Amino acid sequence: DAERLRWEADLVPNVLRRQPWFAAAFPEPPPIAGYSWGGPVLTRRGFRWAARVWPRARPAYAAAPALFAAHPIERLDFFDHAPDFAWLLAQPWFPRLTGLGWTAGRCPGSALRPLLKAAPPHLVELDLASHALNPDGTRALGASAVFRNLERLELYGVGPRVVAAALDALAAAGPALRLRTLKIGFDSLRTSAAALAASLPPTLRVLSAAGTSLHSAGTRDLVEALVTSELKLLDLGSNGIGNEGAAAVFTSPRLAGLKVLNLKLCMVGDEALRVLLDESPLADTLDLLDMTLSSASGDMRQAVKDRMGDRVRW
Numbered sequence: 104d105a106e107r108l109r110w111e112a113d114l115v116p117n118v119l120r121r122q123p124w125f126a127a128a129f130p131e132p133p134p135i136a137g138y139s140w141g142g143p144v145l146t147r148r149g150f151r152w153a154a155r156v157w158p159r160a161r162p163a164y165a166a167a168p169a170l171f172a173a174h175p176i177e178r179l180d181f182f183d184h185a186p187d188f189a190w191l192l193a194q195p196w197f198p199r200l201t202g203l204g205w206t207a208g209r210c211p212g213s214a215l216r217p218l219l220k221a222a223p224p225h226l227v228e229l230d231l232a233s234h235a236l237n238p239d240g241t242r243a244l245g246a247s248a249v250f251r252n253l254e255r256l257e258l259y260g261v262g263p264r265v266v267a268a269a270l271d272a273l274a275a276a277g278p279a280l281r282l283r284t285l286k287i288g289f290d291s292l293r294t295s296a297a298a299l300a301a302s303l304p305p306t307l308r309v310l311s312a313a314g315t316s317l318h319s320a321g322t323r324d325l326v327e328a329l330v331t332s333e334l335k336l337l338d339l340g341s342n343g344i345g346n347e348g349a350a351a352v353f354t355s356p357r358l359a360g361l362k363v364l365n366l367k368l369c370m371v372g373d374e375a376l377r378v379l380l381d382e383s384p385l386a387d388t389l390d391l392l393d394m395t396l397s398s399a400s401g402d403m404r405q406a407v408k409d410r411m412g413d414r415v416r417w
């Protein structure tokens with residue numbers, strides 16, 4: 104829904120917490136030892152649904168029954184430590200989890216073995232940041248049924264060897280993947296954009312590659328190598344894609360179905376925006392175009408606003 108998309112784009116979790124109406128409608132629940140509230144969105148269906156587990160894991164593990172008894176928790180994120188997978192699998196509330204994330208541990212395949220062997224079908228979201236996996240762990244995950252079950256994968260802040268293993272896993276899984284959302288964030292995408300685009304499954308609807316050091320040529324490689332035309336949201340924010348890269352996005356036949364396009368802080372100016380107005384269907388079909396901190400002139404901004412109204416953000 105277009106209105107919801109624009110609303111959610113404005114109110115990321117840290118901003119949402121500061122909204123007086125949100126605090127009144129969804130008061131902060133009493134704290135439970137070892138946990139804080141998190142998740143990519145603060146509520147699902149009006150409830151706090153995701154919790155962050157802090158580094159002192161044992162108190163949090165002891166308090167888990169109270170957390171799950173009081174709240175409809177669907178996701179746990181382990182901060183600065185890896186989960187104890189054997190412990191997780193043994194918990195009576197584990198089948199309620201649809202999402203799991205962690206930021207440390209550099210887990211090899213052997214550490215992941217309990218999770219990969221169990222291959223819980225309810226686990227459809229993984230958020231793997233920074234030092235969550237080493238290359239061997241990435242390969243083990245990519246070869247598993249867990250990987251093929253995923254509908255959402257976030258992978259960011261990782262090194263080039265993990266990146267290479269992840270791209271190999273995407274390519275190898277191919278049509279078997281069920282991914283609908285892929286969020287990636289690593290500095291080497293500019294040299295592997297085409298490989299990423301060619302390995303995206305046809306089920307993918309959301310691709311976020313913000314802050315990945317993409318430049319004009321890498322962006323052109325990305326859109327030219329796309330094998331799916333089903334993307335609905337593309338986030339390229341905080342990349343130096345410039346006018347040439349933005350023009351490639353605007354005119355790509357594979358991206359004609361986009362509903363949300365984020366080009367915030369992408370050094371896009373008048374030249375690319377003229378292409379948008381004169382040559383691209385997106386000027387009429389996008390629900391949201393984020394051009395925050397664009398280098399466009401005042402006249403061009405007005406021309407785009409005249410065409411797109413509140414569907415463009417400056």
